Amino acid sequence: MTALRRRVSIGLAATLLLAFAGQDIAQSRTLRDHKPHHAVKAAHAMPVQGIDVSYWQGDIDWHKVRSAGIRFAFIKAAEGGDHLDPKFLENWEAAKRAGVARGAYHFVYWCRPAHEQALWFMLNVPPDADALPPVLDVEWNSHSKTCPGRVSRELALAKMKTMLDAMQAHTGKRPIIYTDPAFHREVLAGEFAEYHFWLRSVAAQPQKIYGKRRWAFWQFTQTGHVPGVKGKVDRNAFNGTERDWERVLKWLMSSR
Missing domain, CATH: 1.20.5 (Single alpha-helices involved in coiled-coils or other helix-helix interfaces)
Incomplete structure (x- = not known):
């Protein structure tokens, strides 16, 4: 040379x-945090950043969100068997137009039959080929006044299996499981090893809370600041490199 x-x-x-x-x-x-926690500092440096949203965030400027560096979003679609998030379809289409990869999530009501919830999800979430896998959000919803917050471990696992199978049949993609420390400890430990997990851990790195559980996404704060979103928003990170993320997107585009 x-x-x-x-x-x-x-x-x-x-x-x-x-x-x-x-x-x-x-x-x-x-991309900042209104109330940062030192124990999740590593998440801020992970290369592929995302958010999760519902109607609580109000009107979102998705182009500003994408310009700020957000690469993916999990968007609330449904709860139980009869509630559709009022902003779901608007966010679903707007995120796509802005170039933000998006997936839909369903919040489980333990008092509702699993087949009713599965049908509700299928009726309201488009099976878009370019979407991220759907998410089943499993937590103890103990604050609900109309729906019991807990069921037996065996029943919870059975309901999950019914819904996961239906969501996969509807979208053609194996769902992601979202959970928090309490539900994972009491129900999910040692279960569903074949699924990708999205873990909530806002005061420690996931391995400190979930042990050897493999995970794909980390929800590391609920007090994030992201241009285009008014107020606080949950922030997330993908567990991989830029190249890993590009492989995920390429697989999505070629699937189905």
Whole structure:
């Protein structure tokens, strides 16, 4: 290689490094946390960042969200067997137009039959080929005044299996399971190893709470700040590299 070519190559490499550094700095300035926790600091440095939203976030400017560095969003679709999030379809279409990969999630009501909830999800969530896998959100909804918050472990697992099978049949993709520490400890420990998990852990890294559970997504704060979203929003990180994420998206585009 001639001296001139070496200088050009070095100059180009330096330019690219500065560009990527600039992107990282810009992201760190726009994606913030209103109440950061030191124990989840590692999540902020993970390369593929996301959010999860519902009607509580109000009107979202998805183009601003994407420009801020958000790559994916989990959007609330349904609860139980008769509630559709008022903003679901609006967010579903707007996120896609802005170039944000999105998946729909269903919040389980333990008092409702699983087949009713599965049907409700299927009636209201489009089986878009380019969407992320659907999410089954399983927690103890003990604050509900109309729906019992708990059932037996055996019944909870049976309900989940019915819904997971139906969601996969509807979308053609194996669902993701979202859960929190209490439900995982009391119901899910050692179960559903063949599924990807999205774990809530806002005061520790996931392995501190969930042990050896393999996970794909980490919900690390509920007090995030993201341009395009008014107020606080849950922030998430994908457990992988940029290349891993691109492989996921390529697989989605080629599936079905």
